Amino acid sequence: MGTLQELDASLVSWLNQALGSSPALDYLVYLLVSDYLAPVAMSLWLLGLWFTGSGPEQREGRQRGVLRAALALGFAALMVVMSNHLGFRERPFVHLEVTNLLYAPTDSSFPANAAAVSLALAAGIWPAHRPSGLVLLALAVLWGLSRVISGVYYPSDVLAGAGVGALAAIAAGQVLRWLEPIPAWLLQLGRFLHLA
Amino acid sequence: MADQPFLDDYTLLLFIAGLGTLQIAAALNGLRGLLFLHHRLASLGLGTALIAGAAAGFFLSEPRNVPDYTRGLNASEQFAGFCLGVGGAFVLTAVASALLHPSLGASMASLPAGLDGLREGHYPRLLWRALKPAFRRRR
Numbered sequence: 522m523g524t525l526q527e528l529d530a531s532l533v534s535w536l537n538q539a540l541g542s543s544p545a546l547d548y549l550v551y552l553l554v555s556d557y558l559a560p561v562a563m564s565l566w567l568l569g570l571w572f573t574g575s576g577p578e579q580r581e582g583r584q585r586g587v588l589r590a591a592l593a594l595g596f597a598a599l600m601v602v603m604s605n606h607l608g609f610r611e612r613p614f615v616h617l618e619v620t621n622l623l624y625a626p627t628d629s630s631f632p633a634n635a636a637a638v639s640l641a642l643a644a645g646i647w648p649a650h651r652p653s654g655l656v657l658l659a660l661a662v663l664w665g666l667s668r669v670i671s672g673v674y675y676p677s678d679v680l681a682g683a684g685v686g687a688l689a690a691i692a693a694g695q696v697l698r699w700l701e702p703i704p705a706w707l708l709q710l711g712r713f714l715h716l717a
Numbered sequence: 718m719a720d721q722p723f724l725d726d727y728t729l730l731l732f733i734a735g736l737g738t739l740q741i742a743a744a745l746n747g748l749r750g751l752l753f754l755h756h757r758l759a760s761l762g763l764g765t766a767l768i769a770g771a772a773a774g775f776f777l778s779e780p781r782n783v784p785d786y787t788r789g790l791n792a793s794e795q796f797a798g799f800c801l802g803v804g805g806a807f808v809l810t811a812v813a814s815a816l817l818h819p820s821l822g823a824s825m826a827s828l829p830a831g832l833d834g835l836r837e838g839h840y841p842r843l844l845w846r847a848l849k850p851a852f853r854r855r856r
Contacts, residue, residue, distance in 0.1 A: 557776075
């Protein structure tokens with residue numbers, strides 16, 4: 522356990538050294554680490570995906586994927602809140618001398634909330650549209666990595682968060698199957714109103 | 718005022734970037750009923766410019782990496798901002814494209830179901846034709 526903690530800390534310190542050497546890199550990390558850039562980009566990507574597809578069948582598959590991703594996001598957030606009641610891990614910037622480009626969050630570092638919700642979106646859309654899954658996965662990796670570089674999360678927090686996100690996506694898929702035919706009715710209503 | 722959350726800025730970001738996203742998605746999928754411009758490439762350019770402009774306006778106007786106990790937004794506020802911004806973007810897109818292309822779909826006796834209807838007609842016309850039978854039954 523101590524070795525993992527040391528490895529975590531040394532990885533954060535090593536990655537954080539990259540900050541301060543180039544204003545362009547600092548600004549890029551400043552944008553990526555934000556609470557807004559990656560989530561907004563992911564949400565808008567899914568919004569756009571809702572309207573794509575060469576025909577009704579392909580479009581319905583993608584729209585079901587968007588529904589699964591949205592539900593997975595909710596599940597991941599809930600799972601992180603629940604796990605935060607089980608234990609608390611302090612953030613890297615509390616113990617390490619690092620340059621933090623975000624701010625100083627006060628909630629538990631483990632599991633990483635950002636990794637959980639972004640992986641939930643990526644894993645949620647993956648079965649329906651792999652290219653979108655890849656784009657969202659890339660955004661999730663960049664978001665998680667920027668937070669490790671900034672000393673906001675340890676790498677193990679991000680890995681655990683990714684696991685939570687993947688589990689949330691699996692759970693969302695299962696729940697949507699249990700809820701049938703409600704998702705089908707929702708999409709039918711959407712089609713009637715020319716929204717799906 | 719200094720400690721008020723920047724929910725309005727965030728909603729504006731989603732509204733303008735949502736307009737851009739809808740223009741790009743509509744242009745790529747031939748949904749003419751959602752387009753502001755006739756030309757596909759021009760619509761893609763407009764959409765990209767709207768997204769880039771919204772992002773630049775949001776991130777360059779003031780520091781955004783601040784906690785939610787000052788001006789930052791918590792998850793619920795972000796969700797509300799997303800729904801308001803994107804919902805508003807869809808409504809404006811539907812209304813503006815109908816005003817810009819008022820005759821789109823007027824000559825067609827029937828329009829395709831679902832989003833495919835937006836290839837041939839604008840949204841207010843599609844919605845009216847979908848709901849008209851229900852209104853008639855009530856009368």
